[in-house]
Amino acid sequence: MEYGNLRRQAASLKKSLFDQGYLDEQFCQVEDLQDEANPNFAEEVVSLFFKDSTRVMLNFEQAIEKHPKDFARWDTHMQQLKGSCSSIGASRVKNECTSFRNFCGEENAEGCTRSFQKVKREHAVLRQKWESYFQLLRQAGPAGTATRPAGK
Structure with a gap:
C-alpha cells in the first residue's frame, strides 16, 4: 500500500478520534514533542499511559473489594x-x-460501579483505536511534524 495513503488513513482515524470525543488537544501537544531524534515519542508515551492506567485500574478494583x-x-x-x-x-x-x-461525592456505590464499568470500556476502546492509529503510522514510515485534525 502506498505510504501517502497510509498517512491519509492515519490522519482520518485521528480526526475521527477527535470528532468522537476520544481525544482532546492535549494529544496534539504530546505529538508535537516528537522530533527526528525521537520519532515514536507519542506512541511511547501512550504505551506508558496504558501500562500505568491498567495498573491503576487493577489497584482500584482491589480497593473496591478490600474497602x-x-x-x-x-x-x-x-x-x-x-x-x-x-x-x-x-x-x-x-x-x-x-x-x-x-458518584463518589454523592456516596453512590451503585453509580460508582456503573461508572467504573464505563471507564474500563472507554479505556479498552481507546486502547484499540490508538493501537490502530499507531500501527498505520508505523506502516507509513517516518513523517514530518504531527498535524492537527481540521478544526481543532
Missing part, C-alpha cells in the same frame, strides 16, 4: 487515573473518571 464504600479511597484512585488521562488527551476516559468522582 467497600470507602468513597474517599476510591476517589483518590480515580483522581490518579483522571490525571493520567488529562496529560495524554484521553478525553472520554477522563470524562468518565469525572462522572465516577461525582
